[in-house]
Structure formats: structure tokens, C-alpha cells
Amino acid sequence: MPVSALQWQPSLGPGGEPPAEGQVLWAIWERASLISHAYLVGRGTRTERGLHREMNGRRLSALARRGVGPSPEAWCRSWALSWLARQLRCAARDKGVPTRLRLPSTTSGCSRYRDPMPASEPKVSAIDLFCGAGGLSLGLQQAGVRVAAGVDLDPACAYPFERNLRAKFIHENVANVTGRQLEAIWRSRKGYRLLAGCAPCQPFSSHRRGADTSSEQNWDLLTHFSRLVDETLPDFVTMENVTRLGKMTVFRSFVDHLRELDYAVDYGNLYGPDFGLPQERRRLVLVASKHGVIRIPVGDTSKNNYKTVQQEIGKLPVLGHGEVDPNDSLHAARRLTPINLDRMRASRPGGTWRDWPEELLAPCHRKSSGASFQAFYGRMVWDSPSPTITTQSYNFGTGRFGHPQQDRSLTLREAAMLQGFPREYEFVPAGERPSMQSVGRLIGNAVPPAFGRAVGNVIREKVRVISKELA
Structure with missing residues (x-):
């Protein structure tokens, strides 16, 4: 039976010096293999098994149902590697060991367990929080993303969303929506999952001209967006809002939480005309991925060709x-x-x-x-x-x-x-x-569909890259 990973510490040299990077990575991978094997055969300590159930349970079963990505065994190894890397960083930090380590890719380390990808490109299924009349969802659809549902508190959104997008509209305050509800919507849809949304921007808007917005309930809606990411762990996350939000503590907390959940995050301001929009609209756009680095879209329309x-x-x-x-x-x-x-x-x-x-x-x-x-x-x-x-x-x-x-x-x-x-x-x-x-x-x-389409194209391209890596 393997030694408990919770008791394992990286060994240092005779003089207390840090080991070579290669030795450290080997130690991480060796422990990842042991803890993964212990989990798969039902052995290992009770704490280790509980850890894997907590971190991987929903994720592994969801991937198996959706038929995408590595097998559960491979994900187990990946998560073990990630968890052990965090343990190593903590121990190394306490002992003064440099922690800037380049870890091996989770997919390359799982090649024995890769499942063959479907013949066709895997689908992306999106749920749009704060969906409004469907601007973001329309853009995602135009990029080839399947929109499973939209959620909004405003009943006036129901007709345009359902009529134009042919997708389910949920009349509900996002603060009252649970991860289980979203999981139920996704359950029948195979493919990668995208949680998208644009929390109402009034508290963050420059049009408020200095008004005191600290007591407004809409400040909490981005926090609820973060909660739903935590409860569902989708493959991808995207959000759009006014540019001023990027300077707010609530946004920095949102980004920090995504990174704590092991998402790669990128965000920045997009300018509408660069994306073919006939409007001088600047918006903050964020994209996040559970599958490695992802970048916000870059517009390809030159100034001489801006739409008028x-x-x-x-x-x-x-x-x-x-x-x-x-x-x-x-x-x-x-x-x-x-x-x-x-x-x-x-x-x-x-x-x-x-x-x-x-x-x-x-x-x-x-x-x-x-x-x-x-x-x-x-x-x-x-x-x-x-x-x-x-x-x-x-x-x-x-x-x-x-x-x-x-x-x-x-x-x-x-x-x-x-x-x-x-x-x-x-x-x-x-x-x-x-x-x-x-x-x-x-x-x-509304989110201009041009922005949604650009984000959808970035996510679809990321899925293509993942498919090639796993082929």
C-alpha cells in the first residue's frame, strides 16, 4: 500500500539545497502515479480517497457521460499531479525552495489512458446567465456553440430568447439558481461545457456619474456567477461587462477564485468596430479554460474598414x-x-x-x-x-x-x-x-452578438486544439 501523499514531503539535498528540477518533477509524477493507482484499485488512505471523490467525482462522471477528454483514470492522474504540485509548492515555500516549476502537461502524462475522440468535432454546450434578449447567446450560436439555456430575472427576455434562439429560458434570479439545476440542463448534452454571462452592469457603469452604488443588490450577482462556476466546474467560462468593472475589487475576486479552481484566465477590453460592430462600444471580456492557456479574441477589422x-x-x-x-x-x-x-x-x-x-x-x-x-x-x-x-x-x-x-x-x-x-x-x-x-x-x-461570436470562435478553436492533442 502506498505511503500517504499527505505525509509526503520533497526531499532536499545533503546540505539542505533544493534538488534539481528534473528530480522534483520525477518525484511529483511518481507520487501522482502512486496516488492514482491507490484510488483506482480502492486502496490508499481514507483521506486520499475522500480527496479524490471531492475533487473528481462530478468531473469524472460528467466526462464519461459526455465522451470527451481523457478517461477517468487519466483525469485522476491529472488531478493528482495538480494536487501534489500544490503540496510541493507549499512545502518548498516553507523551506525556502524556489517554486517556479514548469510542470508536464496533464494530457501528455496521460497518453496510456486517452480515449479516442469522436469522428466529428466535439460540441460545446453553453448556459447563458443574465441572458437578456439573447445577444451573447446569438453570437455563440453564430460561432457554432450550442446554447442549452438562458437565465434571467426579467420576464420580457423570455420571448426574444426562446423565439430567436430556440433554447430554454429560465425565469429566475441567478442568486437563486443552483449548480444542480445547471447540471440537470447539461446532463443530456454531450460535449464541453461553457458557462457564460454578463452580470447587470449598472453598478459599474460610467453613466452613473459618481452615484453611490454600494448598496445595490446587483453587486452580488458576479459573486453568484462565481459560486455557480464553483458548483459546476464547466470546461470554459466567459463574461462580459463594462470596462470600469476591471478596476473593481469584486472583479479581482472573481478572477482570483477562477485561478484557485485551476482555470487559465485571460481578460481585457474589446472595441466593437474591431469586430465588425458598427458601434463604438468598449467592453471588458473574460475567458477562462480548464484545459490550459486561452486568450481573449483579437479583432481583425482594420480602421479603414470599420462598419458605419x-x-x-x-x-x-x-x-x-x-x-x-x-x-x-x-x-x-x-x-x-x-x-x-x-x-x-x-x-x-x-x-x-x-x-x-x-x-x-x-x-x-x-x-x-x-x-x-x-x-x-x-x-x-x-x-x-x-x-x-x-x-x-x-x-x-x-x-x-x-x-x-x-x-x-x-x-x-x-x-x-x-x-x-x-x-x-x-x-x-x-x-x-x-x-x-x-x-x-x-x-x-444586450451583449453585442459580435463579441459573443468572437468568444465562441476562440473556444471552438481551443476545443479543436484539445481534440488534436488527445487524438
Whole structure:
């Protein structure tokens, strides 16, 4: 019977010097083999067996059902290697031994136990937390990822998510969702698992302009996202949010926890036009993998080829303010008051309220602080990407949301298309009059599908690499 791994310590040289790196790695691998063998034949100490059940139980059975990755025996060796490496680092740190060790790959050490991969490329199955109207899920689908379900507290999300994505919608607060519920959704789907989401960004948004958001419940939602990762241990994790979140303690805690769970993590800010989005939207995107290094996507659209407002919405039917396209209820322009109509007519594309005559200025423009609101009551420019689409992009007074040419504000359809949704995307059932406020919220809070598609492509490419390594 092997000696307990919990009692094992790395041996040092006669003078207390650290052993050569090769000797250390051999010792780790030797102990990994012993502890793996002990687990597989039902021997070893009670603590060792309990450790493996705790760390591997759900993971091994899930992999076996899904038919991907190494066999349970191989995963046992991998986890043993990882656990022993951590033990070694702790012991070495206590004794002053350098700990920057390059460990052998978990797949190369498990070659005897590799299972043959299916003839076709393994599938990726995603659950989208805080799914909204389905922007992130749509992008993932466009990249070839299968969307199993979406979760959101807003009942208005149900119709667009289920209608357009043909996936299950769960009307629930993510704070109340459990790992068992997600496991039940994934259980019938073979392949790799992706947990995705965009926690509501209002507490982190720069649009709050210094408001005290410390008491808002939405701060906890990223923590619940982290909890569900812990409870399900998916193969991949991705999240998207406002760039300001990257400086927050709650985000750093989220990243640290992923790394504690042995995920490789990468994150950074993406710029919409680099990914073919006709909108100057910058967002923080994170990707994490249980299968080694993964990187956030890199856009491949050059500045000279950025998609413009005109290219995206220039062919939609012409409307006046207050008019509705009879063939598309979302292509409806909000009615302007007489003074706002005069302001619209006095505005030039890309200009500001400073272009107006004195009698059209609003009280806020006459204050010294008005200089910081120059984009408000502004028109977009035809030959550039749009500004960031918000939840009130249908309102001329809340940003640069005036149509470049027509004397009206954007329609919901135009806002959705500038977010990257296809023209035929449905937000309300046929015959139902859309609420500007409700649908505007769905559109403005959505993850642009272009970002989801880019992330999906990165994950699919990672799966291809894994498949080749295991072949």
C-alpha cells in the first residue's frame, strides 16, 4: 500500500539545497502515479480517497457521460499531479525552495489512458446567465456553440430568447439558481461545457456619474456567477461587462477564485468596430479554460474598414418623428415635442448643442456644467460607427441618438441593428405593440452578438486544439 501523499514531503539535498528540477518533477509524477493507482484499485488512505471523490467525482462522471477528454483514470492522474504540485509548492515555500516549476502537461502524462475522440468535432454546450434578449447567446450560436439555456430575472427576455434562439429560458434570479439545476440542463448534452454571462452592469457603469452604488443588490450577482462556476466546474467560462468593472475589487475576486479552481484566465477590453460592430462600444471580456492557456479574441477589422451607421441602417424605410413602419413595429420613431423638433433641425451630424440658436438652449446648457453634456441632443454621423447604444437610445435628449439625416431619434430597430442584432430579430410577438422603455432596455443591456461570436470562435478553436492533442 502506498505511503500517504499527505505525509509526503520533497526531499532536499545533503546540505539542505533544493534538488534539481528534473528530480522534483520525477518525484511529483511518481507520487501522482502512486496516488492514482491507490484510488483506482480502492486502496490508499481514507483521506486520499475522500480527496479524490471531492475533487473528481462530478468531473469524472460528467466526462464519461459526455465522451470527451481523457478517461477517468487519466483525469485522476491529472488531478493528482495538480494536487501534489500544490503540496510541493507549499512545502518548498516553507523551506525556502524556489517554486517556479514548469510542470508536464496533464494530457501528455496521460497518453496510456486517452480515449479516442469522436469522428466529428466535439460540441460545446453553453448556459447563458443574465441572458437578456439573447445577444451573447446569438453570437455563440453564430460561432457554432450550442446554447442549452438562458437565465434571467426579467420576464420580457423570455420571448426574444426562446423565439430567436430556440433554447430554454429560465425565469429566475441567478442568486437563486443552483449548480444542480445547471447540471440537470447539461446532463443530456454531450460535449464541453461553457458557462457564460454578463452580470447587470449598472453598478459599474460610467453613466452613473459618481452615484453611490454600494448598496445595490446587483453587486452580488458576479459573486453568484462565481459560486455557480464553483458548483459546476464547466470546461470554459466567459463574461462580459463594462470596462470600469476591471478596476473593481469584486472583479479581482472573481478572477482570483477562477485561478484557485485551476482555470487559465485571460481578460481585457474589446472595441466593437474591431469586430465588425458598427458601434463604438468598449467592453471588458473574460475567458477562462480548464484545459490550459486561452486568450481573449483579437479583432481583425482594420480602421479603414470599420462598419458605419449608413452601412447598417441606411436602407431602412424613411420615417418622420412619431411614425411607424407598417411592416415592422420596432421601426417606430418617438414623437418629438415642438422645441425638440426645432433642436433636431438645428443639429448637424456630429455637432453639439452649441450649433443651436440661443432660444433653443435647455437650462442645463446655460450652466457651466453644460460643457460635459455636449453629446446630448446630438445627431449621429453616417460614415462612422455609432456611439454606444444605451437603454434610452430612442430618446433624442439622452445622447447622440438623432438620426444622421431624418429629423427624428433612432427607432428600436435601428438601435438593435447597431447593437449587431439581425434585422429580423424579434423582441415582441407579432401584433403586439412594443414598449419603448421595455424593449429599449433589452437592446441597450444586450451583449453585442459580435463579441459573443468572437468568444465562441476562440473556444471552438481551443476545443479543436484539445481534440488534436488527445487524438
